[in-house]
Amino acid sequence: MMSALTSSPLRVAIIGAGQVADKVHASYYATRNDLQMVAVMDSRLEQAQAFAERHGIPAAYQDTRQLLQEAKPDIVSVCSPNRFHFEHVMAALEAGCHVMCEKPPAMTPQQADRMRLAARKANRVLAYDFHHRFASDAQLLRDAVMNGTFGEIYVTTAQALRRCGVPGWGVFTNKALQGGGPLIDIGIHMLDVAMYVLGFPTVKRVTAHSFQKIGTRKNSGQFGEWDPANYTVEDALFGTIEFCNGGILRLDTSFALNIREQSIMNVAFCGEKAGATLFPAHIYNDVDGELHTLFQRDVADDCRHLRSMEAFVRHVMGEPVMIADGEQGWVIQQLVAALYESAEKGESVTLC
Structure with missing residues (x-):
């Protein structure tokens, strides 16, 4: 968890530049002075670049690991197609990031199990947008x-x-x-x-x-x-x-x-x-x-999407608020x- 007294804004990256990333994740992050969107990634670079321009994000990528290595985010939103949730969440957790992932958690219970265990091992917040x-x-x-x-x-x-x-x-x-x-x-x-x-x-x-x-x-x-x-x-x-x-x-x-x-x-x-x-x-x-x-x-x-995103960020900041966490995501x-x-x-x- 992060301290609520963190002085500099937390760095946020978004993986997947589709509709939910646009209308929910980026739109929410833009309302907070304690967060700074620093990068976006999409398999279609042109879409990532257009997304970055719309939201004033300084960097657009086509490769997840390059984004994580260069942008060094504290928080990652995973908004890619379901098939890629597992690899994107695992990569973000491995890089030491807190993760908000769109539903469903993954494609299989075995993947969701590995995701929850990885979050626990990394001592990072893993939340799902069951808004x-x-x-x-x-x-x-x-x-x-x-x-x-x-x-x-x-x-x-x-x-x-x-x-x-x-x-x-x-x-x-x-x-x-x-x-x-x-x-x-x-x-x-x-x-x-x-x-x-x-x-x-x-x-x-x-x-x-x-x-x-x-x-x-x-x-x-x-x-x-x-x-x-x-x-x-x-x-x-x-x-x-x-x-x-x-x-x-x-x-x-x-x-x-x-x-x-x-x-x-x-x-x-x-x-x-x-x-x-x-x-x-x-x-x-x-x-x-x-x-x-x-x-x-x-x-x-x-206001369900707003409350879901807010709960995730507050949890990252160290507040003991309810989130749809990795354990419950595995059950679902x-x-x-x-x-x-x-x-x-x-x-x-x-x-x-």
Whole structure:
């Protein structure tokens, strides 16, 4: 950790000059006087140079190790495609940097395991941008769980569904580079926030089914066009996670699914004393057949990315704030892998 009294600004480098690096990471770092963006790297040098010019960054690179050796950053944001998270995070940790990595942690649980152990050995902060858990709604429900408001929560339903929201940019339809489709892209977010609110209960068994029925037949949707001939990820995946405490978490996720709503991103919790929905936070129970509201927000907190980035930097500065750390990232990666494995094999996967 760094001392909060550090006099000179911490040096920040960004690996991957895409949309999330532009709109989230660089935009946040630019708001802080105690941070200085010194370098950016992308496999396409022209894109890195354009990114550097937009954000006033003095150096652009095409090679990660050259960036680390020459720019000597204290902090690195890894915003490269999923396929490269492992090598970029490991290189940054090896260079003595604190790391904020976009989700998912990696392509396999084995990689995520090595990443968490490397961070521990280097005594550096490794955080993942599971930003939905940083909404104040999530913290309110987490506190309610800890206070016993719900009693035993025995059914949780997490949904990350799009009617036709296949990303028409990047590598989101390329399984070799992305690792999968909606589960590893958007489903992982609702999975993480559900597990966070529940307190990361131990998982016993995972069962899942996946489908590819629409993405190879259509070629356009709300997020642009894609090539159906090169669509190699799932359209949708539906899974059930069984906990050792007897509860279950149902996860529904899709890029393309014939539902009424254009998009659903939410989690519902059912406990013996009360239930809740997450976005916006609403806690309720039944009184003589009528819905009784215990707590309700009118609008969900939309500052999630900001809070995630801020928590990471504060943690680097030595403050004991919550982050989505390497240990929890490893757990989430194991669940994603187990869901894909179950769907592929057509049988349950036991984790304990």
